[in-house]
Amino acid sequence: MRPIGCCTWIFGTNDIAAIAARAARAGLDGVEIHGDLSIDPAQAGRILSDHGLRAFSITPGDADISHPDASVRQAALDYYRKMVDWAVALDHGPRVGCHGLVQRIRPVSDLAQENELLVDSTTQICAMADAAGLDVCFEILNRYESHQVRTVTEGLALLDAVGAGNLALLPDAYHMNIEEADPAAALRAGAGRIGLYHLADSNRGAVGDGHIDFAAQFSALDAIDYAGPMIVEPAAPGPDPFNTNKGPGFEDTLEDMLTRSVRAIRSLGG
Numbered sequence: 001m002r003p004i005g006c007c008t009w010i011f012g013t014n015d016i017a018a019i020a021a022r023a024a025r026a027g028l029d030g031v032e033i034h035g036d037l038s039i040d041p042a043q044a045g046r047i048l049s050d051h052g053l054r055a056f057s058i059t060p061g062d063a064d065i066s067h068p069d070a071s072v073r074q075a076a077l078d079y080y081r082k083m084v085d086w087a088v089a090l091d092h093g094p095r096v097g098c099h100g101l102v103q104r105i106r107p108v109s110d111l112a113q114e115n116e117l118l119v120d121s122t123t124q125i126c127a128m129a130d131a132a133g134l135d136v137c138f139e140i141l142n143r144y145e146s147h148q149v150r151t152v153t154e155g156l157a158l159l160d161a162v163g164a165g166n167l168a169l170l171p172d173a174y175h176m177n178i179e180e181a182d183p184a185a186a187l188r189a190g191a192g193r194i195g196l197y198h199l200a201d202s203n204r205g206a207v208g209d210g211h212i213d214f215a216a217q218f219s220a221l222d223a224i225d226y227a228g229p230m231i232v233e234p235a236a237p238g239p240d241p242f243n244t245n246k247g248p249g250f251e252d253t254l255e256d257m258l259t260r261s262v263r264a265i266r267s268l269g270g
Contacts, residue, residue: 002226003029004265005056007233011251012244016044020051022251026258030054031096032196032231033090037082041089056176056229057095057137057196058087064101064155065121066148068109073117076101077124082130095141095196096129097170098122099139100146103242107147114265118148119161128162137195142178150179152186159193168195177202177212184216191224196231199261204235206257207264213225218270230270232261 008031011019017041023031030053033044048055060083063076080098087094100118107114122138129136140155149155154171169190175198176183187194199217201210208214236253238246246253 002221003054003056003229004262004270005030005032005054005229005231007032007034007059007231008234008235009059010244010254014251016045018251020047020053022255023053024051026255027262028053028232028258030056030229032057032188032229032233033094034057034059035079035086035097037061037079037086041086042125045090045092054092055090055094056089056231056260057097057240058083059097059139061098062101064104065098065125066100066114066116068113073121080125081128083116084132084134087134088132093134093140096125096134096136097196098125098136099141100148102141102145103253105147107143111147115148119158122158122167123162123164126162126167129167130212131163135166135168135195136164136228137168139170139198140175140179143177144178145175150175152176152190154181156190156193165196170194170196170198172198172200172233173205173212173214173217174198174200174202184213184220187217187220187226188223194224194226194228196228197221197226198231198233199265200232200234204241205237206234207232207261207268209257211262214264214270215240215268218265218268230265232258232265234258234261252262
């Protein structure tokens with residue numbers, strides 16, 4: 001069975017101890033921890049371990065690695081350098097997540113130029129991670145969150161352009177539901193080059209709350225021998241998809257979503 005985790009960012013400003021307790025109760029094996037560098041990584045690692053959890057991966061905070069302004073890109077790369085050091089201090093060698101600035105959905109200058117800048121910055125991030133013995137996963141987002149790398153095909157092109165041995169893709173069932181004509185076929189196309197997998201249903205709910213064919217995706221993951229973590233990333237119902245706090249009790253709603261997702265994933269052979 002593949003290990004199952006959740007993204008800590010879905011719980012907003014809740015501290016890592018409270019999130020770890022909820023993740024453990026939901027039956028998870030670990031988490032993808034948000035790259036909030038104000039958190040003490042060693043302490044976070046101990047808290048996760050005390051709850052029987054691992055840090056499978058780290059997802060970055062806001063950082064624009066393809067902006068045409070060199071100072072903006074440098075600030076983003078400086079953040080990633082600190083995040084790599086932070087990841088090392090977490091122990092267990094978590095994967096380093098990478099993606100463009102979420103909610104930037106159009107070029108500032110020229111798309112071709114920004115694609116070249118994305119390749120250059122990703123190459124530098126991979127080199128930072130490689131020096132620390134860490135792998136990098138580039139997350140594929142949908143058109144409402146990014147103007148770059150929205151499909152597995154585009155992700156594979158990025159991998160080829162970067163050419164780093166420690167770089168893989170991070171497809172997400174929720175994003176693929178928007179961008180891919182056949183998500184299961186897209187996963188198969190990524191055989192051997194997928195390092196992490198995210199999932200939430202079509203309505204950003206628990207697995208089984210929407211219309212995504214997870215059985216087909218899990219079968220595709222089996223076919224390509226993907227044995228890595230499955231990171232559940234739902235959102236409590238309510239407006240503003242980029243604000244996780246939907247009001248009093250949203251944490252209980254998320255814990256229930258995670259618990260139901262674990263049951264659904266296991267029942268489908270995930």
